[in-house]
Amino acid sequence: MTDTIDDFPIRTHDKLRYADTDKQGHINNAVYATFFETGRVEFISRAHEVSAHDDAEFVIAQITIKYLQETHWPGTVEVGSRVKRIGGSSLVVEQALFNDGRLCAAGESVIVQINTSTRKSQPFDDAMREYFSALLAPED
Template sequence: MTDDKGQGLRLEDFAGQAYDKLRYGDTDRQGHVNNAVYATFLETGRVELIFKADARLLEEGFSFVLAKLDINYIAEVLWPGTVEIGTRVTKVGRSSVTMEQAVFQNGKLCASAETVVVHFDQTTRKSHAFSQAQRAKLESWMQAGQA
């Protein structure tokens, strides 16, 4: 993380940038977006980075499984509107990748997260090492603006 709870992060700091439209059903009795919905926002950010049509990362028969999701809630997200999600790679392991993510609304940082996903062989149901090409693509996403 950039610092404690990701303060000072900007959407422009992230290689992957996505957005989600807020739904009324995302809100809770306090009138803000429920904390559980943040995991869905972060999923949108990861999926849009990993499954880009013009930069295919996964081969047939493989997927990513979520191994860790650590969210720091910083500010409320309010309906109606949208959120922007930033995603970047911070570490590439043998078969796992660690990502730093952030959720913004109207330019304000609302949450930061550390996410770990594992490259998964759907036939053996076990982790599978990245190829050199996959590793190079993931490492290119460690810098902002490379996605």
């Protein structure tokens, strides 16, 4: 996993709230999933703008989070997102969470585009595939 926000083509941020802290005084582990959601929504909403499909939405099939360092209130976090792999109707999304430039957590999600009527997976159209391709992580 990378250790700089600049390695991610999609970047956004979230404010750390006092309500996000737990008994130990650091940001609760469950809140990290919300931060990663902020990053996913940032680029998924853009994907819908380029697509001809108006009958599709995305659902989470899997999410994995690696907690690397504690994060404390007050402050902000930066969320970096990029596409790791593109399937027919699914993506593997790689994300990283930074606080004051420190890598605090790494996440990987599998998201699937579904048809809003049938609730079944729906293949990406060419415009969406091209958009996601521009967000691909460099190969190791």
